Amino acid sequence: MTGGFHARNLAIVGMGLMGGSLALAIRAQADQIVGIDSDERARRIALERGLVDSATDDLYTGVNRADVVILATPVRVIVELLRMQLGSYLRSNTLVVDIGSTKQDIVAAMAALPIGVNAVGGHPMTGKENGGIDEADGRLFRNRPFVLCPSRRTTPAARLRAQALAQSLGGLPIEMDAERHDHIVAGISHLPYLLSATLVATISNRAQDDATFWALAAGGFRDTSRLAASDVTMMGDILSTNTQAVATLLAQFRMQLAMLETMLIAGDEERLSESLLPIQAARKEWAQKYENGR
Amino acid sequence: MTGGFHARNLAIVGMGLMGGSLALAIRAQADQIVGIDSDERARRIALERGLVDSATDDLYTGVNRADVVILATPVRVIVELLRMQLGSYLRSNTLVVDIGSTKQDIVAAMAALPIGVNAVGGHPMTGKENGGIDEADGRLFRNRPFVLCPSRRTTPAARLRAQALAQSLGGLPIEMDAERHDHIVAGISHLPYLLSATLVATISNRAQDDATFWALAAGGFRDTSRLAASDVTMMGDILSTNTQAVATLLAQFRMQLAMLETMLIAGDEERLSESLLPIQAARKEWAQKYENGR
Numbered sequence: 001m002t003g004g005f006h007a008r009n010l011a012i013v014g015m016g017l018m019g020g021s022l023a024l025a026i027r028a029q030a031d032q033i034v035g036i037d038s039d040e041r042a043r044r045i046a047l048e049r050g051l052v053d054s055a056t057d058d059l060y061t062g063v064n065r066a067d068v069v070i071l072a073t074p075v076r077v078i079v080e081l082l083r084m085q086l087g088s089y090l091r092s093n094t095l096v097v098d099i100g101s102t103k104q105d106i107v108a109a110m111a112a113l114p115i116g117v118n119a120v121g122g123h124p125m126t127g128k129e130n131g132g133i134d135e136a137d138g139r140l141f142r143n144r145p146f147v148l149c150p151s152r153r154t155t156p157a158a159r160l161r162a163q164a165l166a167q168s169l170g171g172l173p174i175e176m177d178a179e180r181h182d183h184i185v186a187g188i189s190h191l192p193y194l195l196s197a198t199l200v201a202t203i204s205n206r207a208q209d210d211a212t213f214w215a216l217a218a219g220g221f222r223d224t225s226r227l228a229a230s231d232v233t234m235m236g237d238i239l240s241t242n243t244q245a246v247a248t249l250l251a252q253f254r255m256q257l258a259m260l261e262t263m264l265i266a267g268d269e270e271r272l273s274e275s276l277l278p279i280q281a282a283r284k285e286w287a288q289k290y291e292n293g294r
Numbered sequence: 295m296t297g298g299f300h301a302r303n304l305a306i307v308g309m310g311l312m313g314g315s316l317a318l319a320i321r322a323q324a325d326q327i328v329g330i331d332s333d334e335r336a337r338r339i340a341l342e343r344g345l346v347d348s349a350t351d352d353l354y355t356g357v358n359r360a361d362v363v364i365l366a367t368p369v370r371v372i373v374e375l376l377r378m379q380l381g382s383y384l385r386s387n388t389l390v391v392d393i394g395s396t397k398q399d400i401v402a403a404m405a406a407l408p409i410g411v412n413a414v415g416g417h418p419m420t421g422k423e424n425g426g427i428d429e430a431d432g433r434l435f436r437n438r439p440f441v442l443c444p445s446r447r448t449t450p451a452a453r454l455r456a457q458a459l460a461q462s463l464g465g466l467p468i469e470m471d472a473e474r475h476d477h478i479v480a481g482i483s484h485l486p487y488l489l490s491a492t493l494v495a496t497i498s499n500r501a502q503d504d505a506t507f508w509a510l511a512a513g514g515f516r517d518t519s520r521l522a523a524s525d526v527t528m529m530g531d532i533l534s535t536n537t538q539a540v541a542t543l544l545a546q547f548r549m550q551l552a553m554l555e556t557m558l559i560a561g562d563e564e565r566l567s568e569s570l571l572p573i574q575a576a577r578k579e580w581a582q583k584y585e586n587g588r
Contacts, residue, residue, distance in 0.1 A: 125512045145510050176506070184504070187497050188511040192518035194554060195489050197573045201550040202543065203481050204576045210478070212470070214580050216439050217482040218419045222585055223517045224486035228577040232570045240563050247559055249496065250551075256495040257544075260488060265541055269534050276526045279491045282498045283522040286508050291516055 005029050005164035011066035012052070013059070013081065015042040017128060018099055019072030020136030023051040025169040027138070036062035042133050051136060060089050067091070068165070071098035074237045075106065082109035082119075092116035096153075097162050099124055101185065101234075102241040103149045103178035110151035118158030121149035121178055123185070124171055131231055139170070146171030149178040186245035191253060193235055194246070196227035299323050299458035305360035306346070307353070307375065309336040311422055312393055313366030314430030317345040319463040321432070330356035336427050345430060354383045361385070362459070365392035368531045369400065376403035376413075386410040390447075391456050393418055395479065395528075396535040397443045397472035404445035412452030415443035415472055417479070418465055425525055433464070440465030443472040480539035485547060487529055488540070490521035 010030040012019045015037040023033055023046065035052035036059060037043050043055035056062045059081075063069050069090065071078045078100045090096070096119040100106050103121045110119040126144040128135050146166035150159065159175075166173040203221075207213040239246060263272040287293050304324040306313045309331035317327055317340065329346035330353060331337050337349035350356045353375075357363050363384065365372045372394045384390070390413040394400050397415045404413040420438040422429050440460035444453065453469075460467040497515075501507040533540060557566040581587050 125510050127513065144512070147510065174506070174509070180504070180506075184500075184507050184510055187500050187507055188515045191496070192493060192514050194551070195493060196518055197570055198547060198551045198554060199486060199489060200573045200577045201554075201569075202485070202547045204573065205546065205550070206478075206481055206543075210474070212468070212474075213478050213481055214584065215468070216419050216441065216478055217580065217584065218438070219421065220486050220521050221482045222581075222588065223520045224490055225577055225580075226517045226588075227514050228573050229581065230574070232567055232574050235570065236563055236567050239558055239566070240561065243558055243561070247555065249500075250555055252499065253492060253496045254548075256499070257488070257492045260492060260495075261541070261544055264533055264537055267534070267537070269530055272533070273526055273530050275495075276491055276529065279494045279498065279522050280524070280526050283494045283519055286511065286519075287516075287523065290508065290511065294516065294520075 005161070005168035007068040008032065009034065009066045010068045010070070011036060011063045012070045012072055013037075013062065014072035014077070015039070015046045015051075015055070015133050016072065017131040017133065017135050018124070018140075019070065020046060020049075020051050020133040021138060021140040022070055022072060022099070022169065024136055024138030025141055026165075027051075029168045030068075034062050034066065045133050049136070051133075059085065063089050064091070067094055069094060069096045071096065071100070073100075074234055075100040075102050075241045076237050079105050079109045079241075082106065083112050087113040087117060090114070090117050093118065095120070095158055095161055097122045097165060101189070101238045103147070103181045105241045107149050107151045107178040110153050113153050115153075117153055118155050118161075119151050119153040120158055120162040121151055121181075122162065122166070123147040123149075123181060124166070124169070129226070129229070131234070141166075142170035144171055146173050147181050148173055148175045149181055150175070182242050183245045183248070186242055186249045190239060190242060190246045191249045193227045193230060194239075194250070195253075196225050200225050200228040299455065299462035301362040302326065303328065303360045304362045304364065305330060305357045306364045306366055307331075307356065308366035308371070309333070309340045309345075309349070309427050310366065311425040311427065311429050312418070312434075313364065314340060314343075314345050314427040315432060315434040316364055316366060316393065316463065318430055318432030319435055320459075321345075323462050324362075328356045328360065339427050343430070345427075353379065357383050357388075358385070361388055363388060363390045365390065365394070367394075368528055369394040369396050369535045370531050373399050373403045373535075376400065377406050381407040381411060384408070384411050387412065389414070389452055389455050391416045391459060395483070395532045397441070397475045399535045401443050401445045401472040404447050407447050409447075411447055412449050412455075413445050413447040414452055414456040415445055415475075416456065416460070417441040417443075417475060418460070418463070423520070423523070425528070435460075436464035438465055440467050441475050442467050442469050443475055444469070476536050477539045477542070480536055480543045484533060484536060484540045485543045487521045487524060488533075488544070489547075490519050494519050494522040
């Protein structure tokens with residue numbers, strides 16, 4: 001089932017939660033793993049925990065012998081790396097896979113790589129509330145979808161190798177074009193973040209007059225507001241590289257909200273119930289199918 | 295610390311999650327507990343699990359000997375009970391406390407009770423994802439705020455007795471007027487529900503063209519959408535008895551969302567970050583203070 005993925009020299013650029021988790025998950029399939037990060041503490045912990053065989057802050061030193069390079073930095077750093085020096089450092093036939101959260105900008109930037117370098121956009125649909133290499137977990141990818149987006153530098157062989165890589169992590173590879181990916185994640189990830197943040201902003205505003213808002217908030221608020229605690233730099237990076245899709249989904253959200261609000265204000269309880277019942281059913285069905293009912 | 299609450303004959307109208315949990319939590323402070331519910335299965339389980347000493351579907355039989363009556367049905371059933379026959383069935387000096395999720399309509403209806411009956415509006419800020427008497431849990435109220443709202447039938451003695459009742463359940467009594475309560479829960483509970491439901495409606499709509507929306511949804515969607523699975527009858531009841539406050543909070547939410555969206559679409563990342571950082575800090579501070587960091 002692993003599709004026989006193997007790397008002689010695997011370089012991971014970015015030793016955070018995702019890069020570190022990937023290192024752990026792929027340990028047995030790589031002869032050598034090199035971790036590249038500008039942060040001394042991240043490099044030290046990667047070495048101490050045995051996630052990597054060596055660590056460096058120098059991109060050239062890290063990637064020039066690699067046959068597989070994973071880009072695990074924030075989205076816009078990935079785009080910069082692809083547009084600037086990375087391509088000239090790589091050997092021919094190297095496979096480059098990124099794991100950034102939005103894909104259109106990255107897949108477009110992959111076209112700037114030299115012919116002979118193979119590149120596939122990737123996005124494992126997984127994560128943790130708290131980031132950082134200290135949270136690295138080799139089981140993070142297991143049974144989770146791993147989206148793969150072809151680029152102009154994706155050969156048929158690169159496609160298969162990227163699939164094998166995703167499977168070797170325990171992930172479920174799903175191929176789609178970058179635009180479709182970005183539209184979907186705008187709905188299931190970026191829109192929820194914005195709603196969560198806006199909810200907290202609304203309550204913060206009210207709580208200036210009455211701090212009891214915070215004291216009475218319970219489980220429903222906890223769940224709905226959880227994403228508002230996400231890393232702001234990471235989310236700003238994601239939103240700014242997916243503005244159009246996010247704005248589209250926001251417009252659709254507003255339309256749906258206006259429909260429910262109209263029924264509520266009009267006191268049309270029958271239509272409100274008729275609208276809420278299929279929503280309840282859809283959420284329950286999703287939880288049954290994908291989350292063991294949670 | 296329990297304030298010495300004691301009931302000779304405690305009647306609980308509504309043997310669902312909340313009524314059943316309250317019966318469990320107050321067992322030791324009541325000589326006799328009577329459960330009243332029209333549903334035969336709920337009555338049977340309440341008896342089998344020993345939550346109550348007796349059970350009936352007849353309101354008069356259940357409450358006519360009570361010195362304390364707890365109303366634990368949906369909000370509009372509570373309002374109906376208060377406006378219609380309940381008052382005439384009660385003995386003088388009986389304490390009536392409801393535990394409905396909105397308070398203005400209920401507290402107003404308490405004025406219809408005969409002089410001599412004491413009544414206090416109540417709302418324990420707790421719950422569970424799944425309702426029903428099968429989920430009854432005597433620890434549900436522990437260390438959770440228990441809002442108490444005075445009515446025209448609240449004497450000083452009734453106020454103290456209701457506080458003692460809340461404390462005997464392990465709850466933390468907080469007094470406020472019904473209007474303030476309803477405004478707060480519109481923000482921390484009803485607005486989150488509507489956002490959650492609207493998010494699911496938006497994704498359902500998109501998923502008609504591309505079912506992959508559901509397959510890729512992960513933890514962020516799970517948390518933000520969880521409330522959409524709430525019981526529709528219960529939520530319809532709550533929303534319909536708090537329309538004005540919910541509409542007010544929705545308007546404030548829209549304003550906050552429009553501000554963030556404007557920055558996003560304008561590509562003003564600096565202002566976007568400056569807006570998101572205090573939101574992140576507020577959510578983290580709330581979690582630290584009230585939810586052990588969750």
